[in-house]
Amino acid sequence: MSLPSPTELSELIFFVNGRKIIEKNADPEISLLFYLRKKHILLSVCLTGTKYGCGVGGCGACTVMLSRYEPVSKKIQHYSANACLIPICSLYGAAITTVEGIGSTKSRIHPVQERIAKSHGSQCGFCTPGMVMSIYTLLRNHPEPSTEQIIAALAGNLCRCTGYRPIIESCKTFCKESVCCQVSSNKGNNCLDEEKVTSFPEEENEVKLSTTDDLWLLDATQDLIFPPELIRMAEDLQKSTLVFRGERITWISPISLMELLELKDKYPKAPLAVGNTGVGLDMKLKGTFHPVIISPTRVLELSIMSYKKDGLTVGATCSLAVVKDILTNAVLELPREKTKIFCALLQQLKSLGGPQIRNIASFGGNITIKHPASDLNPILAASNCILNLASKEGTRQIPLNDSFFSGLGNDALKPEEILVSVHIPHSRKWEFISAFRQAQRHENALCIVNAGMKVLFEEGTDIIRNVSIFYGGVGSTTTCAKKSCEDLIGRQWTEQMLHTACKIVLEEVLLPGSAPGGMVEYKRTLMISFFFKFYLKVLQELKLVDNHRYYDIPKKDMSALEIFQIKTPQSLQLFQVVVPENLPQYPVGDSIMHESAVKHATGEAVYCDDICPMDEELFLAVVTSTRAHAKIISIDVLQALKLPGVLDAITAQDIPGKNKFLSATGTEMIFAEDKVICVGQIVCAVVADSEVHAKQAAAKVNIEYEALEPVILTIEEAVKHSSFFEPERKFEQGNTEEAFETADHILEGELHIGGQEHFYMETHSVLVVPKGENKEMDVYVSTQDLTFAQQLVASVLNAPFSVIKCHVKRIGGGFGGKTVKPAQFAAITALAADRTGRAVRCILDRSDDMLITGGRHPYLGKYKVGFMNDGRIMAVDIRYYSNGGCTEDKSILVLQVSMLGLFNAYKIPNLRCCGRVCKTNLPSNTSFRGFGFPQAALITESWITDVAAKSGLSPEKVREVNLYKEAYQKHLKMDIDPDNLIRCWNECMEKSSYYKRKMTIEEFNKQNYWKKKGIAIIPLKVPVGFSDQYLNQGAALVHIYLDGSVLVTHGGIEMGQGISTKIIQIASHELKIPLSYIHVYETSTTMVPNANVSSASIGTDVYGMAVKDACQTLLKRLEPVMSKSPKDSWENWIKAAFKQSVSLSATGYFRGYDVHMDWNTWEGHPCAYFVYAAACSEVEIDCLTGDHQNIRTDIIVDIGCSINPAMDIGQIEGAFIQGLGLFTMEELKYSPEGVLYTRGPDHYKIPAVCDIPKEFNVSLLSPSQTSNTLYSSKGVGEAGLFLGCSVFFAIKDAIAAARKERGLTGTFLLNSPSTPEHIRMACIDQFTKMIPRDDPGSYVPWAISPSQ
């Protein structure tokens, strides 16, 4: 069979939002996501509502609904899918619905869109279309879903802003079952408080953040109908083979098995793309190239499922979701005895990937990839499943065993063979099967280790006739403990057997110290911990078979068997009642929804990459260093320039202006010049006519290096080489040495805190449009600091600032990560635009974004603490080391904030502190929500916890004893009034029923040996604003037009925090006109010059003040007109004013808070004010796996008089969940050569829906006036993040309980984040003691930790 000629190529027919698409030149390399977003010619407009977040199926931003007609069942199937993984060629006969297809502001919005918007379910809005589509698809299949179905439907969607609570609340409104009233009442509790452990003060009235009144109901007539033409096409018996050919790849989709086998014979190396979740990712991430791809999805024989007498045969192309449904039905219909394998598979399928993955990924694909972390293979192999294979030569059956995995011998799949179906046998009476898995996150995360285990006993005995143990995650593919299994045959199922089994398994399944994936000791522990669980589970089941013959499981072991269930979170938000007529400042103070919320939900909100392609637009891709420290010998761009569509390659030499620039405190470079100082440093950029061509060309740039010494990656190495950024920061108050001498006790310790990736959902994006004269440029850039972008573009082009116009409408999250780097991307892109004279776009893919940009600084804190018997802290001596990466960026400023924040909420009479920023060969770390405070305060809370452990007092007592109590003047000359801090603490204690729950937890811990609960309450006092007054200044421009409408422009960036909404509220209040009269357009350097970076939680403070100022100026001017005819309308006043030549445009200005700080003497007033808060969290840990679940969190925050409680609570919740991620799960991993491994959601896990506390309550402290701030409000963007550490300390409390029971008392080290690995290894027991340990110097570890 030869490849067809172009004339034989097929037409690709599918529908998008009801519109028929006929694609004559379908390219197999084009994904549906790219097609929707960029192919405006065919779809008339670009459908940019579907977002790019990661490109690897891990974030759900690109979720669409895929519908197909199944001719056999004659049913239309709708399922959610990730557009980034779907090649358009696979869409023949499919109907795609995108967020634009379900509703829009131009027609009618869909109830899902309406509810998510009204419930404040969007902040930056970048994840929102994906969320909407996941829920929309669920509702198409289940119009009245259960809350469990909602949680399951959202498992594949990430949000970095909201903390998910409001999204879930909005979806719950579709549930039939009654859900929590979510309302507090002045009488007492709501339906959450089953145990009545929460109490609410009398004065709080019934309040809601959003109303569920007048919501639109689901209306099926609003849904697009499935195109009848597609039904006809599916039923057509005259189907023919489809062939599509792109620039490099041919896609063949046969219709018969025979044809498929012939193709596989002809192209044995061609992969079968079913869901494309494996093939597509390999091509994208590993650069694998396949000239021919075969799609077997139209071959009926591969999708057939049949019940047999001895089991179930499942077609290889059945999706994992279909397999899940089939198994669920089988379990319901068949006797339990027969379905033990099915149940084990179902358990794994529940958490395998997200729903979007399970909907498209195939059963056969999962098996044949032989991925080491496959969740199905260990259980299928342990259960003796049979694979039915076919080739042109005929059919055969092979067992799914270790030969299949090794690819050797007769039981291996040959290149010309295909998997037709899989036979899963029924289980038998004396056979017991279990599956286990542990991952970094409960859902949508590949396992760290998993296992499939089966034992068959001699009938009526506990003598092992046969046993199988398969592990995933511990080798290059699924691994069988074959010899151990043989050794166990004939033994009795006793503790002695358990001990032997653990020993021999550890001897057989060897994991070298340098094994890929790292976590070696943890993985070894998991292998035998899982076997212990299996041992107990089998004992339990034997007991069910014959209650008299078999042993009881020891009571203390029962808790090992309980599995954490993902439950629907419940929540409560309390804040002061806002009744408009009682509120003189209305609409300031009201929970107005985000001004863009509806557009977020409909996909109409425009982000940088949503701007339609310009004429002749080009794309820029960057080339980055592959070495951590090396001299650049040569940069060869010749091969790149030869590729089709490539126009230019740019290096440092091509910059007409300056390559060096000053950022905050240090010197940085646009392009590396003579040497590179980290992996990921930008060396060169390539410009081409398309994204694909630019990326292909970038891969062809050849850079020669010569290694330079030393390569410094960790804090330890930096200290060894005295590699620091200057200056060292230190200060001392009181007399520390003397205080140490009089203290009752002294303790010393240290804490390592890992870094954090911002993981804003919108990656770095720039579009530069040259205007053709005077070097004028329009720069659209996703940044928090527009002025810096303007300055850097000008500096690179050698142009005045005034010709560079920078614009931001909104950004898809920033969190501090879009302050410095966007300017560099803008400058490079502008240079390309200047050289080519054409518009140039640069959108980083997730992997480059994570590689190039740094994040939160990893920290090491070393401390010595002197304290009294009653817990009073007398003296602290502390050293901080932060890992700044390769350039200074804002690292010194971050360190200063750390040192300012180390007090947290405590009065420390004698303190010596010293801080250094380590200069290493990692990407430069930068600002990140909290700006150094979370790391320093975590170290403080850690030594407080140590003091408690050492003194035998409870942590909350030590905290209470040391809290600021009375008005106290710090050495920094700032007055601190801790009244609200104490109120927060006391209210948190009360609302969380802390002591009562602590007792309950103690009781639980006594009863459960392998599960422990922990609780912690943490206070917070965080400084707000910059310590330089000029950085707190802000300006605004307000125009009133002749129809009365008002345009407000300010210097703040809308990144989800809702600044534009609050600004509209402020303008509405000041001008006394309805909100609808006011519009906020974009932030632009032309409207408000020299705007400061939007960060430090003070955007609304300063720009709100400026807008207020401008509005008051305007009102003053209008006053004479208004007083002349006081009953007249606003519109008439404006017209009259115009006729009287009153200027209807005004600037407003706020010069900043009165702050100043001398960092050498540590004298001054470094912040505008403090935000106070307290948080209490409860968790439960699994001591055998290190897993944990967040049970409940109560937060109380003092934010003064909130301008918009919904928005402020949203900020608190979102920041809390981001902090929970920082302190308990997010882990960056680098190779010993300094290469970042964790470059996407597949490896770097941020919190998902499954991670939010099962009960999540946030209250705002009833306000007290704070005269120097805007309407007595406070900025709250960052404060909540640190509160996430209450979960960390609750985990530590639970671990301490486990250790105590095992005879280990006193302090112990728990570094941050408290991942499953750290939790498990801290819960020392017989299993951790059994595992072999490697001598640290005897191997090169797979990963290094920058905080070490």
Ligand SMILES: Cc1cc2nc3c(=O)[nH]c(=O)nc-3n(C[C@H](O)[C@H](O)[C@H](O)COP(=O)(O)OP(=O)(O)OC[C@H]3O[C@@H](n4cnc5c(N)ncnc54)[C@H](O)[C@@H]3O)c2cc1C
């Ligand atoms: C975001 C994400 C999360 C994931 N999470 C998990 C997880 O938690 N647990 C887990 O186990 N897996 C997980 N996976 C892996 C996923 O389950 C597999 O990639 C998927 O099952 C493969 O099926 P597919 O149809 O997409 O394969 P494709 O990509 O279409 O094909 C993969 C390979 O299988 C071969 N192949 C497919 N069908 C046949 C056949 N019938 N005969 C012969 N060869 C065949 C192809 O030639 C190709 O080499 C995840 C994947 C992604 C992208």
Ligand code: FES
């Ligand atoms: S962009 Fe498709 S899942 Fe992230």
Ligand code: FES
């Ligand atoms: S609103 Fe979800 S990522 Fe910003």
